[in-house]
Amino acid sequence: MNPRAWTFLSRRSPYSNAAWEKAVLQSSQRQEGGQMTVLVTGAAGFVGSHVSLALKKRGDGVVGLDNFNDYYPVELKRARASNLEQAGIFIVEGDLNDQNLLMKLFKLVHFTHILHLAAQAGVRYAVKNPLAYVHSNVGGFVTLLEQCKNSQPQPAIVYASSSSVYGLNSKVPFSEDDRTDHPASLYAATKKADEVLAHTYNHIYGLSITALRFFTVYGPWGRPDMAYFSFTRNIVEGKPITIFQGPHGEELARDFTFIDDIVKGCVASLDTALPSTGSGGKKHKKAQFRIYNLGNTQPVKVGDFVSILEKHLKKKAIRNIIPMPSTGDVMFTHANVTRAKHDLGYNPSTDLSTGLHIFVKWYKSYYKEGAGHEDMLKGYKPY
Numbered sequence: 001m002n003p004r005a006w007t008f009l010s011r012r013s014p015y016s017n018a019a020w021e022k023a024v025l026q027s028s029q030r031q032e033g034g035q036m037t038v039l040v041t042g043a044a045g046f047v048g049s050h051v052s053l054a055l056k057k058r059g060d061g062v063v064g065l066d067n068f069n070d071y072y073p074v075e076l077k078r079a080r081a082s083n084l085e086q087a088g089i090f091i092v093e094g095d096l097n098d099q100n101l102l103m104k105l106f107k108l109v110h111f112t113h114i115l116h117l118a119a120q121a122g123v124r125y126a127v128k129n130p131l132a133y134v135h136s137n138v139g140g141f142v143t144l145l146e147q148c149k150n151s152q153p154q155p156a157i158v159y160a161s162s163s164s165v166y167g168l169n170s171k172v173p174f175s176e177d178d179r180t181d182h183p184a185s186l187y188a189a190t191k192k193a194d195e196v197l198a199h200t201y202n203h204i205y206g207l208s209i210t211a212l213r214f215f216t217v218y219g220p221w222g223r224p225d226m227a228y229f230s231f232t233r234n235i236v237e238g239k240p241i242t243i244f245q246g247p248h249g250e251e252l253a254r255d256f257t258f259i260d261d262i263v264k265g266c267v268a269s270l271d272t273a274l275p276s277t278g279s280g281g282k283k284h285k286k287a288q289f290r291i292y293n294l295g296n297t298q299p300v301k302v303g304d305f306v307s308i309l310e311k312h313l314k315k316k317a318i319r320n321i322i323p324m325p326s327t328g329d330v331m332f333t334h335a336n337v338t339r340a341k342h343d344l345g346y347n348p349s350t351d352l353s354t355g356l357h358i359f360v361k362w363y364k365s366y367y368k369e370g371a372g373h374e375d376m377l378k379g380y381k382p383y
């Protein structure tokens with residue numbers, strides 16, 4: 001079947017038709033060199049679209065799942081999906097909470113691995129719409145874990161946690177063994193809940209699970225709700241940007257991490273994941289349980305990050321500096337990646353200036369500066 005026909009197919013919700021099944025099966029086929037068959041949830045998202053392409057490129061079978069929600073413009077998700085279709089990856093359009101859909105999918109394809117990236121992301125939007133986080137990050141995750149636990153054989157799971165789980169932790173850099181029991185946002189609380197739920201399913205059912213704590217990821221085809229993206233748009237349009245500062249005028253800092261490094265970390269985690277050890281809902285022996293930081297290890301103050309953007313955009317920002325609203329931001333993040341280096345060979349190699357240069361180039365070509373991006377953040381007002 002020609003993947004060009006898939007757009008239409010994936011938008012038609014019924015999954016009980018022959019063409020839909022054929023597309024799923026075709027997409028799941030491994031090519032030469034491929035070792036695994038992976039279900040990527042959140043495949044139309046920023047990170048999911050990049051990792052799906054990387055897996056497909058080396059021959060793995062990849063099937064996507066995404067509900068194409070409108071947290072940010074759906075047009076961008078469709079454009080990413082179209083890139084995936086051209087590469088031969090079918091994205092099933094549906095919600096993680098749809099048990100029947102998951103059952104049907106898992107019956108059709110024997111997934112060796114799940115890369116679970118679908119979630120309600122964004123720290124500040126949680127103040128506005130907390131239940132969206134509970135729905136996708138808690139309900140959706142448990143629905144997926146239930147399906148995996150019941151599968152025979154069970155797949156190995158690698159999923160996205162977040163640097164936000166460190167919450168109010170003040171010990172730097174953040175190490176995986178540091179406390180994560182004082183979240184600063186509801187988003188962080190749901191990501192922490194996921195780690196605890198993951199441990200439970202690993203313990204009771206023998207699911208092999210790896211949690212990846214990503215640190216503020218940026219890059220081409222990125223997320224319009226994130227600062228690097230919305231700041232770029234405003235600078236290009238000559239509109240002010242709002243920079244948060246701490247209660248005593250301190251600057252916030254983030255360990256900004258380039259997408260290519262995150263992709264390598266995800267792929268290495270899949271490659272080193274051991275099989276799950278349960279069957280028929282029962283554990284036979286202890287299964288692998290891992291948590292890794294995937295960051296850049298070089299935090300940058302938000303003001304300095306804006307200066308780098310200005311340099312690449314060749315335009316000054318109009319900076320509006322305001323006290324941080326009480327919407328869940330933390331003052332700084334900083335990853336210790338020793339464990340990921342040792343176990344995964346993870347070695348972040350893109351510095352912020354190089355990565356932002358690549359992002360700005362993509363942004364300008366995608367939005368053709370000055371035209372076509374007016375609606376990019378339509379309706380988006382997180383705080």
Ligand SMILES: NC(=O)c1ccc[n+]([C@@H]2O[C@H](COP(=O)([O-])OP(=O)(O)OC[C@H]3O[C@@H](n4cnc5c(N)ncnc54)[C@H](O)[C@@H]3O)[C@@H](O)[C@H]2O)c1
Binds near residue numbers: 122163218
């Ligand atoms: N980008 C970052 O800086 C960052 C940092 C830390 C953690 N993370 C985590 O990494 C993962 C990927 O993030 P991203 O930046 O690609 O976000 P994204 O919003 O671009 O991608 C998530 C995708 O999941 C889909 N989705 C959401 N809820 C769903 C549901 N219930 N059912 C099916 N699909 C659903 C969305 O439509 C979206 O396409 C998320 O779990 C996020 O929390 C991201």
Ligand SMILES: O=C(O)[C@H]1O[C@H](OP(=O)(O)OP(=O)(O)OC[C@H]2O[C@@H](n3ccc(=O)[nH]c3=O)[C@H](O)[C@@H]2O)[C@H](O)[C@@H](O)[C@H]1O
Binds near residue numbers: 252
């Ligand atoms: O690593 C994570 O776990 C998280 O990474 C990301 O969150 P953040 O680090 O908050 O990224 P982002 O919004 O780009 O703000 C960057 C900086 O700009 C500051 N910021 C932001 C907006 C603004 O208008 N002004 C401002 O100063 C802001 O205070 C911050 O200091 C993901 O969105 C999230 O899904 C989550 O997973």
